[in-house]
Amino acid sequence: MTAPAFTPTGIRFEKIEKRYGGLYALRQVSLEIARGECVAFAGRNGSGKTTLLRIAARLVRPSRGSVMYMTSSGAAADSGARSGFVAHATMVYDELTAEENLLMFAKLQGIAEPGARAAALLEEVGLLERRNSLVRTFSRGMRQRMAIARALLNDPSLLLLDEPATGLDPEGIAWLANALRQMRWAERTILMSVHGESEISQIATRAVRLDAGSVVADTRGGSEMHAILTFAGA
Amino acid sequence: MGKNIFAAALVFVLLGVMVYAAFFIAPVDAKQGLIYRILYLHVSSAWTGLTAFLIGCIANLLYVWRRQPRWDWLGVAAVEVGLAFTTVVLVTGPIWAKPVWGIYWTWDARLTSTFVMWLLYISYLLLRTLIEEPDRRALLSALYGIFAFLDVPLVFGSIRWWRTQHPQPIVMGGPDSGMDPTMYKVLMFSWLAMLALMTLLLRQRYKLEAMRSDVEAMRHELEAA
Amino acid sequence: MALLADTTVLLGKELRTEFRSRELLTTTVVFILIVIVLFSFTFDPTSDESRRFGSGLLWLAFLFASSLMLQPCFLREQQNDTLSALRLAVDEPFAIFLAKLTANTVFLLLAELVLLPFFALMYNVPVLRVLHWLALVFFLGSLGISVVGTALSAVSAQARMRELLLPLLLLPLLTPILVASTEVTKGLLDREPFMQWKGVVILAVFDLVFLTALWLFSEYLLEE
Numbered sequence: 001m002t003a004p005a006f007t008p009t010g011i012r013f014e015k016i017e018k019r020y021g022g023l024y025a026l027r028q029v030s031l032e033i034a035r036g037e038c039v040a041f042a043g044r045n046g047s048g049k050t051t052l053l054r055i056a057a058r059l060v061r062p063s064r065g066s067v068m069y070m071t072s073s074g075a076a077a078d079s080g081a082r083s084g085f086v087a088h089a090t091m092v093y094d095e096l097t098a099e100e101n102l103l104m105f106a107k108l109q110g111i112a113e114p115g116a117r118a119a120a121l122l123e124e125v126g127l128l129e130r131r132n133s134l135v136r137t138f139s140r141g142m143r144q145r146m147a148i149a150r151a152l153l154n155d156p157s158l159l160l161l162d163e164p165a166t167g168l169d170p171e172g173i174a175w176l177a178n179a180l181r182q183m184r185w186a187e188r189t190i191l192m193s194v195h196g197e198s199e200i201s202q203i204a205t206r207a208v209r210l211d212a213g214s215v216v217a218d219t220r221g222g223s224e225m226h227a228i229l230t231f232a233g234a
Numbered sequence: 235m236g237k238n239i240f241a242a243a244l245v246f247v248l249l250g251v252m253v254y255a256a257f258f259i260a261p262v263d264a265k266q267g268l269i270y271r272i273l274y275l276h277v278s279s280a281w282t283g284l285t286a287f288l289i290g291c292i293a294n295l296l297y298v299w300r301r302q303p304r305w306d307w308l309g310v311a312a313v314e315v316g317l318a319f320t321t322v323v324l325v326t327g328p329i330w331a332k333p334v335w336g337i338y339w340t341w342d343a344r345l346t347s348t349f350v351m352w353l354l355y356i357s358y359l360l361l362r363t364l365i366e367e368p369d370r371r372a373l374l375s376a377l378y379g380i381f382a383f384l385d386v387p388l389v390f391g392s393i394r395w396w397r398t399q400h401p402q403p404i405v406m407g408g409p410d411s412g413m414d415p416t417m418y419k420v421l422m423f424s425w426l427a428m429l430a431l432m433t434l435l436l437r438q439r440y441k442l443e444a445m446r447s448d449v450e451a452m453r454h455e456l457e458a459a
Numbered sequence: 460m461a462l463l464a465d466t467t468v469l470l471g472k473e474l475r476t477e478f479r480s481r482e483l484l485t486t487t488v489v490f491i492l493i494v495i496v497l498f499s500f501t502f503d504p505t506s507d508e509s510r511r512f513g514s515g516l517l518w519l520a521f522l523f524a525s526s527l528m529l530q531p532c533f534l535r536e537q538q539n540d541t542l543s544a545l546r547l548a549v550d551e552p553f554a555i556f557l558a559k560l561t562a563n564t565v566f567l568l569l570a571e572l573v574l575l576p577f578f579a580l581m582y583n584v585p586v587l588r589v590l591h592w593l594a595l596v597f598f599l600g601s602l603g604i605s606v607v608g609t610a611l612s613a614v615s616a617q618a619r620m621r622e623l624l625l626p627l628l629l630l631p632l633l634t635p636i637l638v639a640s641t642e643v644t645k646g647l648l649d650r651e652p653f654m655q656w657k658g659v660v661i662l663a664v665f666d667l668v669f670l671t672a673l674w675l676f677s678e679y680l681l682e683e
Contacts, residue, residue, distance in 0.1 A: 021368040022454025059543050060683045085547060089540035095476045107468045108548040110461070150544065298679055353631040360627060364618040374614050377676055378628060381610070384668055385632050392635035392661050396642055399655075 008069035008081045009035040009157045009189055011056060017064035018051050018213075025051040026062070027213040033206075035072070035157070038180075038190040040204035042229050047210040049193035050087075053162045056191060057085040072157070082109070083158035084151035088166045090143045092150055094136040098127050101135060102149055109154045121149040125179075141172035148179060159183060161192035165200050173199055197229045245434045248427040252278075260420040269333050276326040278424035279319045280348065282432050284386075286316030287355065289436070291383035294376035303447060304440075306372035309379060310362065311439035313355050315432055320352045342404050343397035347390040354382045354389075368450065461550045462557070469545070469558030477566065487528045487570045494520040495578060509582035514644035517578055518637055522604065525567055526626035529608040532559055533616040546681055553677040556609055560673075563605040564598075571597050589647040592654055596647070599662035600640035606669045607632050613680045635665050 011033050018026040026048045033039055041049045054060040056067060058081065069081035085091075092101045099118055106114035122128045125145040130138070135146060144164065151159065161180075165173050177199040183190060184203060194201045201207075207228040209217040217228045256274040263270040290312030297305035327345045328338040339345075358379055365371035413421070477483055498516040502508055536542035545555050575593070579586045586593060608629055615625040643658035673680075 019369070022451035054683070057543075057547065059546060082547070085543075087540060087543070089543075091540050091544035093472070093476070093541055094539065095479060096472065100472075100475070104468055104472055105544065105548050108465050108545075110464075298676070350631055350634045357628050357631060361614070361618065361624065364620055364624060366619075370617060373679060373682065374617060377679060378611070378614060380676070381607070381632060381669070381672060384672055385635070388635040388661070388665050388668065392638040392665075395657055395661060396638045399642060 006069075006071055006077070006081060007154060007156045007158065008077075008083060009072050010070035011083075011158060011189070011191070012068040012070065012076070013052070013056075013065070014068065015065040016052070016055060016062045016067065018048075018055065018060065019063045024213050026055075029065075029210075029213070029215055031208065031215065031218070033189060033191060035070070035189055036184075036187045037206055038184050038204045039192070039206045039208055040201045040225075040229060041191065041193040041208050041210060042196075042201075043193075043210035046212075048213040049210055050162050051213075052210070053085075053160045053191060053193060057083060057160050059085075069158070081158070082154055082156060083160055084154075084156035086144075086147050086151045086159070086161045086164050088163055090135070090147045092135050092143070092146050095134060097132050097134055098122060098138075098146060099131040101146065102153065105150050106153050111154055117153060121152055124152075125149045126175075140167045141169060141175070144168055144172060144176065148176075157188050159188055159190045159192075161190065163193050163195060165194075165198065176200060177203060194229065197226065201229050241434055241437075245427075245430045248430050252424045252427040255420045255423055259416065261414055261416050266334055269330060272326050272330050274421055274424040276323055276330065277421060278428040279322040279326070280344075281425050282428040283316045283319035283323060283348075285429065286312050286319060286432055286436070287351075287383060287386065290316060290379055294379040294383075297372055297376045298380070301369075301373075303368075303372065304444070306368075306376065307440050307443035307447065308436075309372075309376060310359075311436050311443055313358055313379065314439055315435045317352065317355050317359075318435070319428070319432065320348060320355070323348050324352060340402050340404075341397075342402060343394045344390070344404075346397075347393045350389050350393070351386055354385060358382060368447070462554050465549045465551065465554035466557045466561070469549075469554060470561050473558055473562035474565070477562065483528055483531065483566055484569060487524050487566065488573050490527060491520045491524045491570060491574050492577065494523060495574070495581065499581065509584055510645070510648055510650070513578070513582045513584055514648055515641045518600070518641045518644065521567065521571060521600070522630060522633055522637060523626075524570065525563075525601075525604045525608055526629050528566065528570075529563060529605075529612045529629070530615070530622060530625050532563065532609055532612040534612075534621065537616060542681065543683075551677070552681050553674050555681065556613075556673055556677050560602075560605040560609040563609055564602050567601040567605060568597060571601065584648045586648070589652050592647050592652075593644065595659065596640055596643045596662070599659065599666060600636050603636045603662060603665045603669065604633060606666060606673055610669070610673050610676075610680060635661060639665075 013029050013031045016026050016029040017024070029048070029052060041052065043049050051060060055062050058067075068076040070076050096104070099122065102118035102121060103114055106117050111117050119128070119131070122131050125148060127142060127145055127149070130142070135143065138146065144167070148164075165176060168176060180190065180192075180200065180203050192200070192204070194204075204225070206218070206220045207225040208215055209228045217224075219225055219228060252274065256271050260271060260274065290309050293305045293308035293312055296302075297309060324345070327342075327348075331340055332338050358375060361378055362371055362375045365374060495516065498520070502512055533542065536545070546552065549555060575586060578584070608625075611625060611628045611632070615621040615628060618624055639658040639661040643655050643662075646653045646655045646658075
């Protein structure tokens with residue numbers, strides 16, 4: 001029996017550990033992220049950012065520790081949470097059209113009036129004219145927009161983005177930054193992993209640095225954020 | 235250390251008694267002469283192999299449920315030991331068949347099913363060599379191990395049905411062809427001796443796997459540093 | 460109920476994807492045809508011999524073909540990590556498997572039904588009068604192949620040498636399907652056709668056991 005799905009507003013990592021054999025991808029990570037925060041995770045490749053986000057998305061089970069999701073009423077639960085997840089892979093089907101993809105995911109998530117929602121999101125990400133084209137024909141930027149559309153289908157209050165700007169040209173990055181800003185204004189909670197400072201990372205209200213699976217720095221606003229995001233090796 | 239030597243000695247004694255019983259206590263078979271006595275090794279190995287695979291399946295289920303590495307160690311130990319006993323069955327079968335039937339392999343239902351079961355568990359070991367990450371390897375091989383064990387009765391059942399359609403010589407009349415009480419007792423004792431051997435082998439293999447796992451973990455940590 | 464609804468949606472996706480490209484179907488049909496033709500060189504295909512060996516080689520061909528056809532099942536979900544998208548979207552992971560195994564059963568059945576006339580013609584076996592019984596055996600056999608094959612496809616997709624691994628894992632497990640299906644088919648293709656219900660029961664039990672096992676373990680097969 002799975003718990004009824006809900007969309008969380010905050011998230012709490014409690015002593016999260018993830019081991020792959022003898023390798024620790026994450027060591028004792030404890031973090032609390034409140035509603036409306038926009039957290040940028042910085043760190044070298046292999047520092048554990050992707051693992052942490054995938055654990056938050058419930059795609060990966062932690063070896064130890066737990067993740068609690070807070071609802072708007074303040075209650076906490078550790079299962080049933082549906083957040084929006086965007087990765088470097090597009091997570092949509094190349095052999096289906098843009099509309100078919102969104103329609104399918106909308107139906108799976110039990111969204112009311114899936115057709116209307118799919119069309120609305122395609123409009124929001126500017127892909128409505130290409131609704132009947134196979135995703136295979138899309139450029140990298142368009143695919144990323146598809147990925148974001150898919151993530152927003154159930155109107156999630158919690159968004160998880162793993163290096164969402166990878167492979168985007170400056171125009172794509174500007175579009176993404178704008179989309180993220182709008183999500184921030186809508187008070188969605190955002191966790192994203194970034195590489196160095198960019199238009200994207202500037203939207204963040206808080207920066208957390210991971211190194212070898214541990215949190216080494218965590219700050220809200222100000223010049224320290226700049227330091228965290230641009231530490232040599234980022 | 236002392237405990238180990240005692241255990242090994244006990245198993246050795248049991249096996250010795252088993253051999254003695256098979257040759258001197260068990261009744262003589264008028265038709266087949268000396269060769270039939272290989273039955274005590276053949277049948278007891280078959281039952282022991284199956285016992286080992288059952289232990290393996292339980293270990294697999296426990297791993298999937300609790301995710302403790304020791305169930306994975308027990309799982310692979312059980313399969314390897316089970317395969318060893320199964321190999322004995324597959325070798326003693328033809329050794330028995332040749333003098334009695336004149337041919338090595340008769341496609342007898344039980345022997346054929348045993349061969350398929352042997353292949354199933356060889357695949358289990360092969361699967362393990364092809365997955366490097368230890369947790370992934372443990373989970374996927376446990377799941378395959380469960381599927382394999384579920385298949386075993388179906389394999390035996392379907393091949394037995396098939397053989398009733400096309401009867402062939404049966405290797406070893408087997409326990410269901412009506413056994414002399416003394417034969418039965420010797421067979422049961424043989425099974426006991428084999429189970430003792432199985433337990434000894436399991437313990438050693440399990441400890442070996444535990445050590446291997448530690449070494450692997452240390453190696454990973456060194457490589458990462 | 461959510462499981463059935465999700466399965467239907469995903470089944471739609473599987474079928475739509477395949478019917479657009481038809482790559483799995485065409486390669487499977489051609490492969491089975493090649494196997495059937497090649498096998499014919501290994502014995503003298505008189506009517507009696509065909510009756511004796513025909514069903515065996517037909518089912519062997521189905522088994523080999525399926526061990527190839529089932530490989531892309533989960534591999535293609537790795538391409539754009541769509542498997543993660545599915546895992547996030549569905550309530551029950553079993554829906555993903557149920558949809559795929561249903562689609563695979565459909566594809567196998569289609570391939571088998573396309574090949575049946577060729578087989579009947581080439582080997583001079585009368586199939587029309589037992590068509591409905593053949594359909595039953597083909598269905599139960601193909602279902603068994605798909606259930607186990609789809610599950611193992613998820614396993615082999617996470618290992619090295621996956622192209623060789625899937626047949627290695629799959630074929631021994633499918634022994635009961637091969638044995639029972641061949642026997643029942645042989646009876647149906649006989650001069651005086653007869654139905655062997657025991658064989659059908661074996662197939663049905665196999666299907667039920669592994670469908671249940673897959674239902675219980677779906678979540679773990681997809682774990683990352």
